[in-house]
Amino acid sequence: MDLTKDYKIIGMTNSELQTLINSWNFEVEFSEAESQFLNITVKPENLHQLGLQLKSNKETSFDFLFCVTGMDWGTDLGVVYHLESTTHRHQIVVKVKTSDRENPTFDSVCDIWYTAEFHEMEVFDFFGIKFNNHPNLKRLFMPLDWVGYPLRKDYVDEVNMVIK
Amino acid sequence: MNLPLSITKNIHDWLFELMSAPIAAVVEMVLIAVAFLGFFALAGLLLVYMERRIAAFFQLRLGPNRVGPQGLFQTIADALKLVSKELVVIDKADKFLYNLAPYFVIVASLMALSVLPFSQEFHAFDINIGVFFLLAVSSIGVIGILLGGWASNNKYALIGAMRSGLQTISYELSVGLSILTIVLLAGSLQISEIIAVQQKGGWFIIQGHIPAFIAFMIFMIAGTAETNRAPFDLVEAESELGAGFHTEYSGMKFAYFFLAEFINMFIIAAIGTILFFGGWLSPFGITESIPLLGVMWFMLKVLGLVFLMMWFRWTFPRLRVDQLLTLEWKYLLPINLFNIVFMAVIVWLGLTINF
Amino acid sequence: MTTTIETNTFKSEEYFINMGPQHPATHGVLRLLLTIDGEIIKNVEPDLGYIHRSIEKMCERDSYQQIVHLTDRMDYLSSHINNEAVCLTVENALGLEIPERVKVIRTILAELTRLASHQLWWGVMGMDVGALTTYFYGFRDRELINDIFEETCGARLTMNYNIPGGLMFDIHPNFVKRTKDFIAHFKTKLPEYDTLLTGNVIFQKRTQGVGILTKEDAISFGTTGPVARASGFSCDIRKHHPYSAYDRVQFNEAISTVGDTFTRYQMRIQEMWESISIIDQLIDNIPDGDFKVATNAVIKLPKGEFYQKVETARGELGVFIVSDGKKSPYRMKFRSPGFSNLSALKKMAVGSKLGDLVAIMATLDIVVPDIDR
Numbered sequence: 011m012d013l014t015k016d017y018k019i020i021g022m023t024n025s026e027l028q029t030l031i032n033s034w035n036f037e038v039e040f041s042e043a044e045s046q047f048l049n050i051t052v053k054p055e056n057l058h059q060l061g062l063q064l065k066s067n068k069e070t071s072f073d074f075l076f077c078v079t080g081m082d083w084g085t086d087l088g089v090v091y092h093l094e095s096t097t098h099r100h101q102i103v104v105k106v107k108t109s110d111r112e113n114p115t116f117d118s119v120c121d122i123w124y125t126a127e128f129h130e131m132e133v134f135d136f137f138g139i140k141f142n143n144h145p146n147l148k149r150l151f152m153p154l155d156w157v158g159y160p161l162r163k164d165y166v167d168e169v170n171m172v173i174k
Numbered sequence: 175m176n177l178p179l180s181i182t183k184n185i186h187d188w189l190f191e192l193m194s195a196p197i198a199a200v201v202e203m204v205l206i207a208v209a210f211l212g213f214f215a216l217a218g219l220l221l222v223y224m225e226r227r228i229a230a231f232f233q234l235r236l237g238p239n240r241v242g243p244q245g246l247f248q249t250i251a252d253a254l255k256l257v258s259k260e261l262v263v264i265d266k267a268d269k270f271l272y273n274l275a276p277y278f279v280i281v282a283s284l285m286a287l288s289v290l291p292f293s294q295e296f297h298a299f300d301i302n303i304g305v306f307f308l309l310a311v312s313s314i315g316v317i318g319i320l321l322g323g324w325a326s327n328n329k330y331a332l333i334g335a336m337r338s339g340l341q342t343i344s345y346e347l348s349v350g351l352s353i354l355t356i357v358l359l360a361g362s363l364q365i366s367e368i369i370a371v372q373q374k375g376g377w378f379i380i381q382g383h384i385p386a387f388i389a390f391m392i393f394m395i396a397g398t399a400e401t402n403r404a405p406f407d408l409v410e411a412e413s414e415l416g417a418g419f420h421t422e423y424s425g426m427k428f429a430y431f432f433l434a435e436f437i438n439m440f441i442i443a444a445i446g447t448i449l450f451f452g453g454w455l456s457p458f459g460i461t462e463s464i465p466l467l468g469v470m471w472f473m474l475k476v477l478g479l480v481f482l483m484m485w486f487r488w489t490f491p492r493l494r495v496d497q498l499l500t501l502e503w504k505y506l507l508p509i510n511l512f513n514i515v516f517m518a519v520i521v522w523l524g525l526t527i528n529f
Numbered sequence: 530m531t532t533t534i535e536t537n538t539f540k541s542e543e544y545f546i547n548m549g550p551q552h553p554a555t556h557g558v559l560r561l562l563l564t565i566d567g568e569i570i571k572n573v574e575p576d577l578g579y580i581h582r583s584i585e586k587m588c589e590r591d592s593y594q595q596i597v598h599l600t601d602r603m604d605y606l607s608s609h610i611n612n613e614a615v616c617l618t619v620e621n622a623l624g625l626e627i628p629e630r631v632k633v634i635r636t637i638l639a640e641l642t643r644l645a646s647h648q649l650w651w652g653v654m655g656m657d658v659g660a661l662t663t664y665f666y667g668f669r670d671r672e673l674i675n676d677i678f679e680e681t682c683g684a685r686l687t688m689n690y691n692i693p694g695g696l697m698f699d700i701h702p703n704f705v706k707r708t709k710d711f712i713a714h715f716k717t718k719l720p721e722y723d724t725l726l727t728g729n730v731i732f733q734k735r736t737q738g739v740g741i742l743t744k745e746d747a748i749s750f751g752t753t754g755p756v757a758r759a760s761g762f763s764c765d766i767r768k769h770h771p772y773s774a775y776d777r778v779q780f781n782e783a784i785s786t787v788g789d790t791f792t793r794y795q796m797r798i799q800e801m802w803e804s805i806s807i808i809d810q811l812i813d814n815i816p817d818g819d820f821k822v823a824t825n826a827v828i829k830l831p832k833g834e835f836y837q838k839v840e841t842a843r844g845e846l847g848v849f850i851v852s853d854g855k856k857s858p859y860r861m862k863f864r865s866p867g868f869s870n871l872s873a874l875k876k877m878a879v880g881s882k883l884g885d886l887v888a889i890m891a892t893l894d895i896v897v898p899d900i901d902r
Contacts, residue, residue, distance in 0.1 A: 017768045044833030073748050074764075077836070077847050077864040092836065092847070092864075096748055096762065099769065103834075125751030128872040136585075151578035151901060161586055161860075172590075233665040329546050333568070333883070404659055405731055413554045413657045414887050489725075491732045492659025494884040495568055 021098025024048040036060050047103040057106050058117040065122050071095045078129035080137040082163045087114045118144040136161035206298050218433035219249040232488040259425035271325035276430035278318030283437040285311045290444050291365050293454045293468030304365035316342040319419050326422035334418030338409040344502040348396035351510040355389040355517045356449045369453040375528045377452040385517040390450045392506055397442035398483055405490035443479035451475045542566050550579045554887040557897030568882045573875045581901040588861035593619050593828045601687035604899035606646040607841035610639050612691035618837040618848045619693040622830045630818040631695045636774040637811050640804040645674040646842035647797050650894045655726050657891035658735050663726055670718055673711050695821025708812055736791035740877035740889035751869035754844025755796035760788035766840040778810045793892035827856050843867055867899040
C-alpha cells in the first residue's frame with residue numbers, strides 16, 4: 011500500500027453533493043447558511059436509509075463519522091452528525107429533528123458507523139433521545155437512577171446547577 | 175590464626191558438657207531455630223533495603239536515605255509500621271486457610287534456609303540428600319500462595335494464585351533438571367560433599383564448562399520464575415491484578431509474604447552459589463586457612479547473584495502467561511534434557527576441566 | 530454508570546471481573562466490566578462517568594474566555610492543544626486575523642505538549658507491561674518540558690496560555706534557549722528509549738500481533754491519532770486541515786498498516802521525532818510582532834454553527850459551537866479523541882489474554898477526564 015498521501019484532495023464541492031443527494035429522493039433540506047459545512051436536514055424515518063446511502067455510494071463514501079451531537083433547539087430535539095469521507099475528504103453535516111419531547115426516537119446508525127454506538131448512548135444520557143435497534147442503550151455518564159436529561163434546555167436542578 | 179575450625183561443633187560440645195543429653199539437644203534446636211529466625215528477619219529486611227536502593231539506582235532516584243545512616247533503618251521502620259497495622263479480616267474469606275497461608279510460605283523458606291552452608295562446618299543441617307531436600311521444601315511455598323489466593327475470596331487473588339501454581343509446577347522441572355546436571359558432576363546430593371568436590375577440582379561452573387554454563391543460565395531463569403519475580407512476576411502483576419495473590423492481606427500477614435519472597439530469592443541465589451560457584455570457597459583458595467572468612471565469600475557470591483536477579487527485575491517487562499509456559503515447555507525443558515546427556519558424556523569421557 | 534451484569538447468563542466456565550474504577554491499568558477512574566474464561570477475555574464493557582463534570586453544560590453559561598479554562602481539565606496531558614482548539618474556533622467565528630508570532634508560538638508549544646504527553650505515555654506503557662524503570666525515564670525528560678512551560682506560562686500542567694485572540698502574555702526571554710537545550714538533550718535520550726524498551730524481546734513478544742485493528746474498523750469506530758494511523762487510516766489534522774503554523778513546516782505523518790499494539794507504540798515514538806523536527810524548524814524563526822490582538826471584553830459570536838478540529842496527542846479533538854449570538858454558546862460539544870478510541874477497545878481485546886488487555890489499554894493512551902468530560 012502506498013502511504014504517501016496527497017493532502018490536497020477535495021472530493022466533491024458542496025453544490026455537487028447537493029445535486030447528487032437530491033437525486034436520491036430522500037426529501038431532504040439543504041442549508042449552507044451560518045455553517046462552514048453543507049447541512050442536510052432529513053426526516054427521522056429516512057435517516058437510516060440516507061446514512062446507508064451516504065456511506066455505500068462510491069461517489070460520496072462518507073465512512074468516517076467524527077462527531078455526533080445531541081441538540082435541543084428549544085422546541086425540537088435532534089441529533090447532528092458530522093461526516094467525512096476518508097477517500098474523497100469532503101465533509102457534510104446531517105441533521106435530524108423531532109418535535110416530540112416526551113418520547114423522541116430515531117433509528118440508530120451504529121450498524122453503519124460503529125462509533126455511533128457510544129455516541130448515541132451519550133445523546134440518550136443527556137437528551138433522552140431513544141435509538142431504535144441500538145444494542146445496548148443505557149445511561150453512559152450519569153448514574154442509572156438519574157431523573158431527567160441534563161443537557162435539555164428545560165432541565166431544572168436547583169441543587170446542582172448554578173444559574174447566573 | 176587460632177580461630178576454631180568448627181564453630182557449630184564447639185557450641186554443640188559445650189552444651190552437652192553443661193547439661194544432660196536430651197535437654198541439651200532441645201536447647202540446641204531452640205538456639206538454632208532462634209538464630210535462623212533472627213537471620214530470616216534481618217536478611218529479609220536488608221534485602222528489601224538493598225532492592226530499594228538498587229531500584230533507585232536504576233531509576234535515577236536516591237531511594238531510602240533518611241532513616242539511619244544511608245537509610246539503613248528504613249526497612250526496620252517499615253516493619254514496625256506493618257506490625258502495628260490492623261490485620262484486616264475478610265468477611266467472606268475462608269478464615270482458617272486465609273490465616274494459614276502466610277505461615278506456609280515462611281515455614282517453607284525457613285526450612286530451606288536450614289540446609290544452607292555458610293562456611294566450613296558452619297552448617298546447621300547437613301543431610302545426605304541436601305540438594306533434594308532444598309528442592310522439595312522450596313516447592314511447599316507455592317501451597318501458601320495457592321491457599322492465600324483461594325481463601326481470600328477475591329478473583330484477582332485467585333487468578334494470581336492459579337498463575338503461581340502453573341508457573342511453579344512448570345519451572346520446578348527446569349530448576350530440578352539443571353541441579354541434576356551439576357549433581358552428575360558432583361556425584362553426591364550432600365551439600366558439604368558437593369563443596370568438597372569443588373574444593374579439589376575447582377568451581378563447577380569452570381569444571382563443567384559449557385554444559386555447566388548452560389545449566390547455570392537455565393537455573394537463573396527458572397529460579398527467578400520460582401521466586402515469582404520479574405520478568406516472571408505474573409503472580410502479583412500489579413498492572414493486571416492489582417496486587418495478585420496477596421491483595422487481601424494486610425499488616426504482618428502481608429509482611430510474611432513480602433519477606434518470604436526476598437528470602438526465597440536469597441535461597442535461590444544460595445543454591446546457585448553452592449552448585450556453580452563453590453559455596454563458601456574463596457577464589458583460588460586465598461583464604462582457605464581462615465574458615466570464618468568463608469561466610470564472607472558465601473555472602474558476597476550470594477549477594478552478587480541476588481543483584482543479578484534485581485537487575486532482571488528493574489530492566490525487563492513482564493511475560494504473558496502463555497509465553498511463560500511456551501518458554502518453559504518448548505525451550506528450557508528440551509535444552510535442559512539435552513544438556514544432562516551432554517554433561518553425562520563429558521563426565522563419562524573425563525572432559526571436565528580440573529585444576 | 531454503575532452497571533451491573535446479569536451473571537446467570539454466563540457459561541459455566543466464564544466469570545466476571547470488575548476492573549476499576551480503582552485499578553492501576555485503567556489510568557484513572559475508568560471501569561471495565563470483563564467477562565473472562567480463565568485468562569481469555571470474552572467481553573469488555575467500559576463503564577464511564579466516574580469523573581464526569583458535565584463540562585458541556587457548564588459551557589452553556591460561561592463566557593468564551595472562561596470556557597478555555599475548562600478545556601484544560603479534559604485531556605490534561607494536551608491542555609495547551611485543547612485551549613488552542615477553543616481559541617481557534619472563537620477566532621475563526623469572529624474572523625480575527627491572528628499575528629504570525631502567535632501562530633508560531635502556539636505551534637511550538639503544542640509540539641512540546643505532544644512530546645510531554647508522549648513521554649508520559651511511554652513511561653506508563655513500560656510500566657503497564659511490567660518494566661517499571663521506564664516510568665522514571667519518561668518523567669525525567671518530561672520534567673524539563675514542564676520547566677519550560679512553567680517559566681513561560683506559570684503553570685506546569687493546566688497551562689491556560691491561549692486566550693481568544695492570541696496569548697495571555699509574551700514568551701519568557703529564556704524560552705528559545707531552553708527549548709533548544711531541551712531538544713538537543715532529548716535527541717540523545719530518545720534512542721535510549723529504544724534501547725531500553727523497543728528493542729527488548731519480551732516487550733516485542735508482548736505487543737506484536739496483539740490487539741489488531743483493521744483499517745475499516747479504525748475508520749468505522751472513529752478512532753483517530755496514533756491508534757488510527759497504526760492501522761493505516763491517514764487522519765492527521767495537522768496535514769489534512771492545517772491550522773496555526775502547520776502549513777509552513779515540513780514533517781511526515783507517522784503511518785503504518787499493521788495495526789497491532791507494537792505499531793501503535795512505534796507511531797508515537799515516530800511522532801516524537803516529527804515533533805522534534807517541527808520545533809527545530811520553528812524555534813529560530815519566531816517572527817516579531819504582537820502576541821495578541823485586542824478583542825472585546827465580552828466576546829459575542831455571530832449566530833451560527835462553528836466546528837474546528839485540532840490534533841491533540843491522542844487524536845482529533847473537535848470543538849462544535851452552536852451560537853445564538855449571546856455571550857455564551859447555545860450548545861457546545863467536544864468531540865474527544867479518547868471517547869472514540871475507547872469504543873474500539875472491545876473489538877481489539879476480545880479473544881486476547883488479560884495481560885494483552887493491559888497492553889492494548891496502554892497503547893490507546895487513555896486519559897479518563899477526556900473521555901468523561
